[in-house]
Amino acid sequence: MTSAIDSPLPAVTRLIATDLDGTLLRDDKTLSDRTIAALAAAERAGIEVFFVTGRPSRWMDVVSSHVHGHGMAICANGAAVADLRANGRLVEVRALARDAALDVVRILRDAAPGTSFAVELTTGIHYEPAYPPFHLDPGATVAVAEKLLHEEAPGTGTPVLKVLAHHPGLAPDDFLLLAREAAGDRASFTRSSPTALLEISALGVSKAGTLAACCAERGIAPSEVVAFGDMPNDVEMLGWAGSSFAMGNAHPAALAAASGVTLTNNEDGVAVVIERILRSR
Structure with a gap:
């Protein structure tokens, strides 16, 4: 596994998919100024940012003001897609019978x-x-x-x-x-x-499956996606994305599934990679 500096990036990055807790959010459940700036810069550059989390939509207030262009989030480990611009209204549900x-x-x-x-x-x-x-x-x-x-x-x-x-x-x-x-x-x-x-x-519901469906709707290939995560619920997503980064604080299963590793969540590991993506454009 290579570092955030050395790991290859897609020739074209069209979508960034990031977990929240332990990944984008610091341990105090906030976003750093550097991360907020990186998310905004990615959206300005035409890259969609998807929050992909185990959280329910009602617990998305920590990032709801940073969705910028699209406003969609994948919640509950892929069981729901929420429109954060409509107070977390669920637009798709993959229910457990x-x-x-x-x-x-x-x-x-x-x-x-x-x-x-x-x-x-x-x-x-x-x-x-x-x-x-x-x-x-x-x-x-x-x-x-x-x-x-x-x-x-x-x-x-x-x-x-x-x-x-x-x-x-x-x-x-x-x-x-x-x-x-x-x-x-x-x-x-x-x-x-x-x-x-x-x-x-x-059965079969995961962050990866719902993310793949959302990307297919937008004509985005896995090779055009960069994903970030830190725990077992991110493993399938990290393996599906063309380029993926486990956090420096990640669970061993996430580290094994990702193509690269970045800094910890408290060290703005996601922002570090986004800045590199933008520099390479």
Whole structure:
């Protein structure tokens, strides 16, 4: 793997796809002035910038004023595309079927006793009593996952973007491996938290898949995309893009998937590469 200075860039860069937490955002969840300037300069140069994140659209306020030309973001690890210029309105949803979600809950309860769950709907998050509470969502319903996923008739419930599973004792990567082995035929499993917190989407849904569809709609080839990420939920995207950079603080799986490595999120690693792209034009 080569550095941000040495790694080859596309002959033509038409789109930059960047994760947020641990990548574009500093550890204090803010954007540096240098990063803000780099994003604006890229858009002025005609390069689209896509924020591609595990966050739900309602937690995109940290970057919503920096979307510039297009205003779209890929949220919930590819389960939703949001229009940040329309208060995060969802323009596309790749929902997790409730029967598949219930199967996963049942399997993980048996395979990893002590697991607790949350359910991320298009309208917000709800969670079990044992699940670590989301203080940013004070209106959440607290109930067992089976009740949260219940619907009166098939297809009548609010779409499920993802289910989250937390375990208080397992190592994060061990929990991810266990879940994929136990229920990988029913849903997609990934993680982006430093804790044993899994993010469960519909089978085949990933940041890469939704990004690929968005690029195809715009006539943008993978070879014209530069991607940035730091955690296992970025692995497929880093592998799909023609040029990709793992952050200096990245998880080993992200480092292995990327074609290059840049500085850490606290050292403006994304901005460093964007500045290099612009100098090469």
